[in-house]
Amino acid sequence: xxxxxxxxxxxxxxxxxxxxxxxxxxxxxxxxxxxxxxxxxxxxxxxxxxxxxxxxxxxxxxxxxxxxxxxxxxxxxxxxxxxxxxxxxxxxxxxxxxxxxxxxxxxxxxxxxxxxxxxxxxxxxxxxxxxxxxxxxxxxxxxxxxxxxxxxxxxxxxxxxxxxxxxxxxxxxxxxxxxxxxxxxxxxxxxxxxxxxxxxxxxxxxxxxxxxxxxxxxxxxxxxxxxxxxxxxxxxxxxxxxxxxxxxxxxxxxxxxxxxxxxxxxxxxxxxxxxxxxxxxxxxxxxxxxxxxxxxxxxxxxxxxxxxxxxxxxxxxxxxxxxxxxxxxxxxxxxxxxxxxxxxxxxxxxxxxxxxxxxxxxxxxxxxxxxxxxxxxxxxxxxxxxxxxxxxxxxxxxxxxxxxxxxxxxxxxxxxxxxxxxxxxxxxxxxxxxxxxxxxxxx
Amino acid sequence: xxxxxxxxxxxxxxxxxxxxxxxxxxxxxxxxxxxxxxxxxxxxxxxxxxxxxxxxxxxxxxxxxxxxxxxxxxxxxxxxxxxxxxxxxxxxxxxxxxxxxxxxxxxxxxxxxxxxxxxxxxxxxxxxxxxxxxxxxxxxxxxxxxxxxxxxxxxxxxxxxxxxxxxxxxxxxxxxxxxxxxxxxxxxxxxxxxxxxxxxxxxxxxxxxxxxxxxxxxxxxxxxxxxxxxxxxxxxxxxxxxxxxxxxxxxxxxxxxxxxxxxxxxxxxxxxxxxxxxxxxxxxxxxxxxxxxxxxxxxxxxxxxxxxxxxxxxxxxxxxxxxxxxxxxxxxxxxxxxxxxxxxxxxxx
Numbered sequence: 174x175x176x177x178x179x180x181x182x183x184x185x186x187x188x189x190x191x192x193x194x195x196x197x198x199x200x201x202x203x204x205x206x207x208x209x210x211x212x213x214x215x216x217x218x219x220x221x222x223x224x225x226x227x228x229x230x231x232x233x234x235x236x237x238x239x240x241x242x243x244x245x246x247x248x249x250x251x252x253x254x255x256x257x258x259x260x261x262x263x264x265x266x267x268x269x270x271x272x273x274x275x276x277x278x279x280x281x282x283x284x285x286x287x288x289x290x291x292x293x294x295x296x297x298x299x300x301x302x303x304x305x306x307x308x309x310x311x312x313x314x315x316x317x318x319x320x321x322x323x324x325x326x327x328x329x330x331x332x333x334x335x336x337x338x339x340x341x342x343x344x345x346x347x348x349x350x351x352x353x354x355x356x357x358x359x360x361x362x363x364x365x366x367x368x369x370x371x372x373x374x375x376x377x378x379x380x381x382x383x384x385x386x387x388x389x390x391x392x393x394x395x396x397x398x399x400x401x402x403x404x405x406x407x408x409x410x411x412x413x414x415x416x417x418x419x420x421x422x423x424x425x426x427x428x429x430x431x432x433x434x435x436x437x438x439x440x441x442x443x444x445x446x447x448x449x450x451x452x453x454x455x456x457x458x459x460x461x462x463x464x465x466x467x468x469x470x471x472x473x474x475x476x477x478x479x480x481x482x483x484x485x486x487x488x489x490x491x492x493x494x495x496x497x498x499x500x501x502x503x504x505x506x507x508x509x510x511x512x513x514x515x516x517x518x519x520x521x522x523x524x525x526x527x528x529x530x531x532x533x534x535x536x537x538x539x540x541x542x543x544x545x546x547x548x549x550x551x552x553x554x555x556x557x558x559x560x561x562x563x564x565x566x567x568x569x570x571x572x573x574x575x576x577x578x579x580x581x582x583x584x585x586x587x588x589x590x591x592x593x594x595x596x597x598x599x600x601x602x603x604x605x606x607x608x609x610x611x612x613x614x615x616x
Numbered sequence: 617x618x619x620x621x622x623x624x625x626x627x628x629x630x631x632x633x634x635x636x637x638x639x640x641x642x643x644x645x646x647x648x649x650x651x652x653x654x655x656x657x658x659x660x661x662x663x664x665x666x667x668x669x670x671x672x673x674x675x676x677x678x679x680x681x682x683x684x685x686x687x688x689x690x691x692x693x694x695x696x697x698x699x700x701x702x703x704x705x706x707x708x709x710x711x712x713x714x715x716x717x718x719x720x721x722x723x724x725x726x727x728x729x730x731x732x733x734x735x736x737x738x739x740x741x742x743x744x745x746x747x748x749x750x751x752x753x754x755x756x757x758x759x760x761x762x763x764x765x766x767x768x769x770x771x772x773x774x775x776x777x778x779x780x781x782x783x784x785x786x787x788x789x790x791x792x793x794x795x796x797x798x799x800x801x802x803x804x805x806x807x808x809x810x811x812x813x814x815x816x817x818x819x820x821x822x823x824x825x826x827x828x829x830x831x832x833x834x835x836x837x838x839x840x841x842x843x844x845x846x847x848x849x850x851x852x853x854x855x856x857x858x859x860x861x862x863x864x865x866x867x868x869x870x871x872x873x874x875x876x877x878x879x880x881x882x883x884x885x886x887x888x889x890x891x892x893x894x895x896x897x898x899x900x901x902x903x904x905x906x907x908x909x910x911x912x913x914x915x916x917x918x919x920x921x922x923x924x925x926x927x928x929x930x931x932x933x934x935x936x937x938x939x940x941x942x943x944x945x946x947x948x949x950x951x952x953x954x955x956x957x958x959x960x961x962x963x964x965x
Binding site: 275277279303305306307308309310311312394397398399400401403 | 633658659660661674675676708709710711713900909912935936939940942943944946947949950953954956957958960962
């Protein structure tokens with residue numbers, strides 16, 4: 174939950190042989206069968222208008238300026254290639270979709286093909302462009318949801334693999350990341366197996382929901398035989414209110430104030446990225462990161478019936494400003510040494526348990542990427558809202574699980590209920606146009 | 617363009633992704649194809665281009681010969697000048713159009729297949745009705761499955777069957793009263809009764825009606841023509857229905873045999889592919905993948921059949937087995953989808 178104290182980056186013609194009545198072509202091609210008598214005329218092909226272009230050598234069509242202008246209000250493309258997957262170090266985007274897949278590919282060759290296809294689609298979708306024409310060879314190559322030109326809109330694609338991928342199906346058992354297991358069930362959890370785990374996690378984030386759904390449909394269309402969606406949840410990140418602060422979760426509290434700094438390579442290397450040669454980790458994992466996804470229901474109606482002081486004592490921060498209870502500004506560091514008995518920030522406050530800020534707890538900090546979720550109505554008519562908690566770390570036991578264990582029994586648990594999610598290993602980045610997700614894993 | 621001219625507005629083009637603006641200055645609707653003049657293969661088409669309108673045509677132009685062909689309604693085809701693109705650049709491949717004439721033989725062959733199937737079917741629905749009349753409901757359950765699968769193997773024909781299909785294989789969806797509606801007839805009505813404890817007396821009517829409807833269909837079928845457009849469309853539509861109604865379990869009215877139905881639908885799809893194969897072999901490069909995935913689907917589904925002839929209901933498959941089947945069915949559908957576009961009957965003259 175609102176575990177603050179993690180290390181911050183903010184985060185014709187067919188006239189078919191006639192049946193009794195006029196043939197029904199369901200509208201297709203019927204135009205050509207019309208009886209309009211036309212004199213000998215011609216349709217004309219006006220000259221080759223050089224492309225809306227993705228070939229730099231060609232002239233720019235007149236419409237291009239307008240296209241650029243229309244795209245201006247959108248987020249720029251996030252570079253796809255890199256040592257690490259891009260979204261991990263980016264602040265939460267306005268919209269996200271988290272989908273867990275089970276891999277149905279048969280054998281290592283099909284698995285490799287799946288990862289190559291995923292890479293190709295992610296590369297295209299994050300960069301944008303005009304989908305290729307198909308002539309009379311197939312239905313359109315693109316859903317058209319974004320119009321004729323696919324805009325990047327900041328789309329990021331994050332791919333992780335679950336422990337189950339390392340079973341006996343693909344001969345990968347010896348390459349399982351050292352501390353990757355199925356997600357543990359904690360005492361305050363109420364997990365639904367149908368919304369837990371999976372062979373592969375896919376998180377898409379972008380500026381707008383249409384871009385996400387376009388990407389999801391495209392990826393699914395190209396990988397149907399290789400993987401099948403097991404569960405899915407959509408989320409959003411609220412804008413900072415007031416501006417400049419950390420976005421709020423649906424309990425009204427700022428969430429993720431104290432992340433480690435993604436701009437500080439030392440922090441990232443000691444907390445987030447698996448390092449070359451680390452503790453029994455297979456070599457391919459270098460540059461990747463453990464990903465914990467927790468789907469958490471928030472009982473917002475119950476929460477809204479709780480006095481503000483009690484709410485703030487449970488979190489350890491002021492709701493309005495985000496300031497720790499012992500300070501007056503959002504980014505102030507709580508000083509627990511001055512408050513050993515919890516007179517100001519209760520010993521059971523969420524932020525204090527999650528990150529006690531002791532020398533011993535330093536290396537359990539995590540990089541949080543939280544999104545809010547809103548999924549309709551439950552059986553008693555309450556709103557089904559919550560949090561898609563995602564965090565990255567170089568050791569899921571040393572970090573996420575250690576934090577989670579400190580939170581067992583915190584007062585906040587009455588207002589939340591973790592029901593799903595999973596542990597995954599976010600693959601190292603795709604470094605260039607010849608690389609693909611998991612190349613070193615599958616080599 | 618002027619009257620009597622087609623695609624004369626260009627004399628050269630560079631290789632690469634190009635967009636042509638196609639304008640119809642005639643007074644009638646037209647179709648415009650960009651073709652390889654040597655063999656009539658189509659690189660791209662713009663269909664149903666209204667008089668006075670302009671539409672873009674995007675093409676990945678490679679080395680080769682290109683010409684526009686204009687097909688104005690009620691007018692002979694007009695082919696414009698040939699433009700040559702030199703060099704060795706790979707562009708989009710042209711595909712030979714399928715014509716009405718090309719589809720006549722496959723349609724005849726398919727018609728004969730359905731005729732044979734209907735002849736089997738009337739024997740089976742007769743046996744089903746007889747078993748119910750004589751009160752042998754266990755026999756009736758076996759007879760029901762055999763008859764239903766025979767019908768489902770004809771999948772491509774349901775558009776042709778028209779109202780007969782509604783009577784024979786209709787769902788209660790949308791009927792007032794649902795499964796209790798008197799308008800709910802056919803295989804699913806009888807299935808519902810056979811697997812929900814209805815008596816032979818109660819079921820004699822629906823089973824007799826089903827048998828009668830099947831006989832009426834058999835009598836009418838020789839006069840029915842297979843819509844040529846349907847041949848291609850059904851190659852994916854049969855399994856689209858299987859995915860939507862069988863693999864979801866929607867059309868399980870008690871027997872738990874939607875996987876059997878799916879297998880019958882795969883067989884129906886194979887039959888269509890067989891009659892279209894001569895046309896597809898040279899036109900659809902990915903055709904082998906169609907067979908790969910249909911074979912995989914068929915194998916996975918067949919594994920749900922028990923030695924005693926009963927089937928595992930989809931809900932009892934377990935997540936992993938069900939995902940495997942869904943994956944194979946959906947991938948088969950992706951591979952099948954281009955066939956409808958490729959085998960749509962097109963004008964060439």
